[in-house]
Each structure stands twice: as structure tokens, then as C-alpha cells.
Amino acid sequence: MKRTLFSTFLVAGLLFTGACNQQKTEVGEAGMNVAATQAADAANPTVDNPNVATESEAPNPNAPVMTFAEAEHNFGDIQPNSVVKHTFEFTNTGKTPLLIDNAQASCGCTVPNWPKDPVAPGQKGKIEVQFDAHGKTGMQNKQITITANTQPSTTQLTIKGNILPDGASGPVRQ
Template sequence: MMKRMKIGVLAFFSAGLMLTSCNNAALEEKVADLEQRVAELESNNPASASKTASLTKQISQPENNAPQGDAPAFEFEESSYDFGSITEGDVVEHVFKFTNTGEAPLVIQSASASCGCTVPSYPREPVAPGESGEIQVKFNSANKPGVQNKTVSITANTNPTITRLTIKSNVMPKGEQAAGPVRK
């Protein structure tokens, strides 16, 4: 009973830290550390570990969204992009290009970012087999000095149902010179 309370408390604080992680990369590291601790606590109890594995599988691949038969498939030209050094306050964007290499139309249900400072946009209509599409990701570096790593999770009728893209940058405080790729 006490172990379950500890896991619940850690999960609660982990969720709280995730909500505030926009403001500090160090908090993101703390969230990862807490998640690891929760996993360690759960691994001490085989019954709890199997329940967690079962729940994780259900969450990451919901039965209603899991494709059957000839499924669509993402093939991205790249799954990660580094903006290099940018100046605090810059709004930068990158387009992730993909092709549906599956045998059925690809339907994206949602695209969400790990932080409100990152905004993805995606095609709302199905992408036919062999056709291409784009996921545009904008990052607003206002009040985000330091190294930033952000994740965009795409939920689609693919297998697995969730695909992740990442962006990163080194945000230089205003007044310092940034060196990196040309910003749009």
C-alpha cells in the first residue's frame, strides 16, 4: 500500500513538472529522473511491472486506432532537426517531409508538442499510399534560454500509432551573438 502511494506521488509530481517544463530544460531532466524512479519502484514488484507494461501497451496502441491488415506507414526524410544557436525571442520553423509507404491511406488524428512553445501543423486530409505530406513545426524561443529539446508526438492510423519527431536548439540570451543556420 505504501509503495503504491509513493508511485502515485511520484507520478503526480512528474506530471506537474511536465506541465512546467516549458520554462526550464533542467525540469525536463528531473521529469525523466522521476519516471526512471517510478519504473524502478514498479520493477521491484513483478505483478505491478506486468500491469504497467499492459497499460503502457494499451495507451500507446489503442485498440480502436490500431491498423489491421495493410497499414499505412510514415517514412520521414528526417525525424530530428537541430536549429543550432538562435537568439532568445526568435520564432523558427522546420518542415518534416514524409511519404506514406504503406498500402492504405494515412490519416493523422493529432499532433501535439511537449511544450506550448512548440506548435505543429499537419495535413487534415488522408495521405494516399505513395503520396507525400508535411508536418510543420514552429518553435518560439521567447523566455527559453539555454539548450532546448522538444518532442512532437503524431498520432495516426499507423503501426505504431504514435510517431515522435524532435527539434533542438541552443537559445542564446538576448544581446549575445547567435551562430547557426539561417532562420526563416
């Protein structure tokens, strides 16, 4: 009786193990379930965006191009607690209208203002930058990142200056 019961369990265990082995899922690269990967790819198709260049694609020859007269401006010495401004001028030397999406400074003390309307090919535009020196001393170096429909999509401008000490007694803030 014990031998029959043992044999029954042994046969049932082998059948169960064999059934489990038949239900294995196919595994692809990096141990991923191939069926799950294919389902995820089908649910999230790749979108072809003409304004985004990949390494294998050639740049769009018709894309707008921002050509700046200068990409960096040095204010020199700046009086303490003052506000200084500079205007960066550019020309769209590309073949299609230039659309600036955003201009963002690396610090809240620097505020850029840019054209919101398209700049036609051959036309000029201006980006005005205001720097507030309140509470700052010493050498300052701030970047402005412009995001537009150009290739590449970002362009960097830089402003620099040396904020003179205000002569007040006490610790100096940097």
C-alpha cells in the same frame, strides 16, 4: 425451563448458521464474486478495434506507414526572442490512406501543423513545426507526438536548438 429455552436458542442458532453457509457466493480469482464478474463482463463486452494491435496479434500488413526523411532537426544557435520554423517531410509507404488524427508538442512554445486530409499510399505530406524562443535560453529539446492510423499509432519527432543569451542584465530564465 431454562434448559428448554437454552436448547431452543441453540437449535435456532445452528439452523441460522447452516442457512447462512448455504447462501455463500462462489468466489473466483482474487476473491472476486464470480457471478458479479460474469455479469460485468456481459454488460461490457470487448470491442474488436482493427486499428489497435495487441501483443498476440500480428501487425496489419495493409496499415499506412509514415516514413520521414528525418525524425529530428537541430536548429543550432537560435537568436533570443525569435520564432523559428522547420518542415518535416514524410511519405506514406503503406498500402492504405494515412489519416493523421493529432500532432501535439511537449511544450506550448512549439506548434505543429499537419495535413487534415488523407495522404494516399505513395504520396508525400508535411508537418510544419514552429518554435517560439521568447523567454527561453540555453539548450532546448522538444518532442512532437503524431497520432495516426499507423501501427504503432504514435510517431515521435524532435526539434533541438541552443537559444543564445540576449545580453540583458539580470537573472537568466531557463
